[in-house]
């Protein structure tokens with residue numbers, strides 16, 4: 001896994017003054033919202049005797065362990081040990097690890113590399129569709145019993161559409177993927193799948209001649225993804241997904257279906273959500289059966305030209321992990 005990255009862990013509305021435990025790539029974190037209203041994230045177990053700190057309490061911006069009442073400030077430093085005489089020194093080891101956390105687009109995000117004094121945490125980059133209020137957004141989430149790499153590859157894979165989604169996104173789509181239009185950028189991957197046929201009534205209105213509206217898939221490496229479907233007249237329906245590797249073999253997906261027209265239409269909210277769940281469940285069923293569950297080295301699988309985006313993603317991911325592990 002890439003540690004130097006932001007992962008969504010919880011809908012913002014679920015984080016209050018009670019600590020919550022969450023897991024990213026087999027590591028447990030405790031989250032809380034302090035008196036300052038901001039989310040804070042820490043390693044989940046007390047340095048004293050390993051108590052699960054999500055059973056503790058929040059006092060102002062401090063996390064209090066339920067076992068012996070040790071109190072930790074937002075930097076993770078222990079500031080009070082009730083059993084100690086006043087002024088008794090607090091051991092240096094009485095420290096939980098604090099992680100950068102933020103609240104964005106209705107989700108709590110954790111940067112899974114601890115804050116380091118000499119390094120600034122990069123800001124969480126999201127898509128421009130989230131920078132304006134002129135969009136209707138409906139959130140959802142689901143869990144897949146599949147590894148992060150396999151799941152992300154599935155949303156960059158064009159040639160599976162007519163086979164996995166014969167009644168929806170793959171309906172009437174030729175299985176031949178000719179000259180796949182995609183670009184690898186330093187921020188991720190952009191794909192313009194053609195032809196692409198979202199089902200009625202999301203079927204895109206053909207763009208007027210000369211207007212370069214086309215369906216676009218964009219990945220902000222490694223875990224933020226959007227598909228933009230043109231509906232004509234500058235109207236767009238988009239689905240945003242972000243992927244969080246909870247364990248080596250499970251991935252949580254947080255999504256938002258969104259559109260910039262008919263903002264009050266409950267019918268479109270329901271339709272878009274139902275359609276998205278239907279399509280994602282078709283993907284989930286296939287991706288959960290892939291073996292090995294963890295995507296292997298590229299040499300261990302067979303590839304063809306239409307696998308371009310997934311091959312590029314896997315090598316970007318493996319390179320990033322290798323660079324992190326060698327301290328680069």
Ligand code: FES
Nearest residue numbers: 046048049065068
């Ligand atoms: S285990 Fe947390 S204070 Fe003792």
Ligand SMILES: [Fe+2]
Nearest residue numbers: 154164165283
């Ligand atoms: Fe799919």
